[in-house]
Amino acid sequence: MTKTFYSNGKLLITGEYVVLDGAKAFALPTKFGQYLTVETGDNKTIAWKSYDADKSIWFEDIITFDSIVKKEHFGESSTIKNTLVEILHEAYLLHPDFITHSNGYTIQTNLTFPKFWGLGTSSTLINNIAQWLEIDAFELLKNSFGGSGYDIACAQHDSAILYQLVEEKPVVETFNFNPTFVDKIHFVYLNKKQSSKKAIAAYYNKQGNISKSIPTINKITNAVINATEPKEFALELQKHEIEMSNILEMQTVKESLFHDFDGVIKSLGAWGGDFVLVISKQDPTDYFKERGYSIVVPYKTMILG
Template sequence: MKEFRSNGKLFLIGEYIVMDGAKAFALPTKFGQCLFVEENLNQENLISWKAKKHDDSLWFEAQFELSSLTIIKTSNQKLSESLQKILVQAKSLNPSFFNSNLSFKCETKLEYPQEWGLGSSSTLIDLIAKWVEINPFELNKLTFNTSGYDVACAHHSQPILFSNNPITTQLIDLNWNFIDDLYFVYLNQKQDTQAVVGNHYKNKEKNWDLIHYLSDLVEQATKVESLNELESILDEYQDKLADFMHQPKVKDLYFSDYKGSVKSLGAWGGDFVLVTKREGFEEYFKQKGYTTIVPFREMIL
């Protein structure tokens, strides 16, 4: 049996502007997804696929004809069609891999609650790319066509400075002595604002001076030496972007009286926020109904 593993992702700073070629500072997570592949000698021309959630419950299962990648049967048509799309594009990048004389039994397993949004799609892209021996960024471009930072996180095991035009990934050593003052707070559910804000940014005329300015802030964030420096950069980034988009920050919406920083991670309205510690911060967020609070050390590689 072959085993592959890919990391989840959190996007610290550089959201939206990364699509315009600017720098992004992203964090691979300790939680990811695994793929187990067993070659089946008793059958030919078949992929049997089973996907499990973090608690070992079944997410979905499907069978595909290996040579054509036709769905033979499935427990969830929509999810199987999404997987089929990835497999079809993987085949286009390495046709010989999908030899009809072979048969595979595949099983994926998430390492975190699915609703956390740490990258079930990007980890799957990276896992399949490792298995089929193809470039994960090429596969991503042919399928989900994200900026690629999430695939880079899946592929690397330390924080990264990423840009996608062209794709470059610089590994970062975080020697922060204030990591114990950083926490991730889960916002409980997908926020309706996420797609709306993303489309709003896309449809606005580009402000290249702002994009370059914000990209410089991203690079500065990788080099800070104190919590105050980091807070200042995160707050300034959000303020500038909020002014440009005429959109409220997550702190203004939900945590306006909090004394520390609150930073949206990835798309505004996403699943987690980064918060900087203040006295009584856990009680503050729990009283507002946000009970999943994860220390930086427990989340980030």
């Protein structure tokens, strides 16, 4: 018997980093995501194969049930396998039957976006595993990979979300986000993928008194999602960049890479990598391609709904 599960990718528009400390975050699920297909197997193992968007295999291995139960570590050169075993071990603790009452599995994952884009390879996997085993995806994330959980909320919802941790519990509010100026919005890939784990660790090392910034970020988030004019939307995103620049003690991406760009550029998620949001009067594709950034995706191509 074959079972297939799917989860949406994500982009965090406001609230990066500070969402971990209770700020309101605005996030959008993407039209791109990941499938997980499960079939019965044998030998008390999982035969695992992961495909990138171009159909190439980026991970393939046999994982024994025993290594999952014991959370076996396979050395520093086996980062992907170690992470996968850790996720499956935490899933086992939440739902032991999938190991104790099975002879084995053959599992295949298929990304519909290039892995290096950073749209949620891990979060879509965790949510798919949680769907398969009927366990709480937020709990599985917390116990394994860590993070705020906004990406899990995007994996589960097909519209824009407001996401907040209230007493460390996720609160998700869905809403329709379809401003008239979406044709002015593009997403540009910065040619390098950021590690969410490392970015979060760096944030915690640098943060001072975050509590005073949270009301400011919340106010900006509310203004962003209610903006009716592109100028208002762009101005609020610019305010957000300045606020986060002060918190992280880092230059904004526009200051460091695109100081002569006529428009607003907003970092998304981990600063310094993955995608940025660009809002401008003119199509910015030529500007970025001339500077070596060839992946420029229009809003309607990227965002679900």
